[in-house]
Amino acid sequence: MVGLKLFRTDTTKRGVTEVTPRLAEIEADVQSLVEAHMEMLLGVRFLASEYSTGPVHAGRIDSLGLDENGAPVIVEYKRGVDAGVINQGLFYLAWLMDHRAEFEHLVRDRLGARAAAHVLWGSPRLICIAGDFTRYDVHAVREHRRSIDLVRYQLFGTDLLGLETVASVSGGSPTVRRFRGLPAAAAVDDGQRMALDELAQALDETLLGLGDGVNRVQRKTYRAYQRLRNFACVCPPQKSKLVVYLKVDPKETDLVPGFTRDVTGLGHHGTGDLEVRLRTPRDLDRAQDLFRASYAAA
Structure with missing residues (x-):
């Protein structure tokens, strides 16, 4: 939200007060806020938090979810600017593609058999939410063939959350000019x-x-x-x-x-x-x- 200024108006005094943007105290605050309202904020149904990738990969995926179209979603969070968030997310995305049965089992447990049977593996997504990104992050995303969204967050006052998509790249199939399967x-x-x-x-x-x-x-x-x-x-x-x-x-x-x-x-x-x-x-x-x-x- 570079350049955005937010003001609270006071009609009784006919004045305005600037609401200064800030970052979360800790990364976990951002994660817990997004996970609690993931479907409203991101259009993603929440599946799991801090999901373990096992002893071989020795990592934890911040959030796992399933979007409106059935695509698997990994969400990674950083409090501020962190050059490693994209590579970390891509590492987990590669793990996910190698563990499809495990993910579908998770979906079946949380959302039911029908959702598990319609997982869209052709378009897995990575959403990185951070206090900001560098121009190198934006360039790196555009060089990848995966679906990646870079989302900048800011907190205003005590009850306002701002989300801005800094970069978004689709890693799905190329443009389809005609619908397939016309009856x-x-x-x-x-x-x-x-x-x-x-x-x-x-x-x-x-x-x-x-x-x-x-x-x-x-x-x-x-x-x-x-x-x-x-x-x-x-x-x-x-x-x-x-x-x-x-x-x-x-x-x-x-x-x-x-x-x-x-x-x-x-x-x-x-x-x-x-x-x-x-x-x-x-x-x-x-x-x-x-x-x-x-x-x-x-």
Whole structure:
């Protein structure tokens, strides 16, 4: 949060007081705070803390989790700046890839058999949370082929936590221009299919272009777009439309029949409570504000 200044306003005295940022007293304070609210802060379901890698590797993974798309997540914390946090995390990530059965057993114990059966091993993630990072850290991340997020934290006053993504690199598969597995029963003619493919490509470019650090994760039944957390999930084309789920509160949205729908509590692929249906480029244009709102909230 370099350059960010936070002020507390006092309407009675018509004045402002600067809230000075600070670091945690000890690294464990950051870890315990994030672990207690991991799903809200990172979009990751918490699995284990200080997980032992056994006598051979002789280490402890700060936090283990599973993200919204089923990808394994390692979270490493440092109170301030530490040049070793990325290499340490990558060391544990290599261990994790060699101990998949052990991780799936942990998932099964904590989240159930269904979650364990759908672990996405193609996109394991490393999230490093620290007081700050150097330009060398940012460069190093961009040279790796793993999914790595560098997140800077700051504490303000006694009850405010700030998180900023400094760098984010996706180590998943390269850009997929068409969804795989489009149902043969979709029964659309070549012209309509081509129009939907073009709309899907335009949607992909729109979501990736919302800002830096947007990663795309391909799952069998949907494609997720995420910063730290998912902000959009796109399902494969359905006959005459694309369906997108966003992290926007439907109760704060003017719902339009046939275009937007509240799916809170309804089962669907991906994540998000607001369903948006896109049939034409015009629909894509009028959904822009919703896309931006969801991106900002992620």
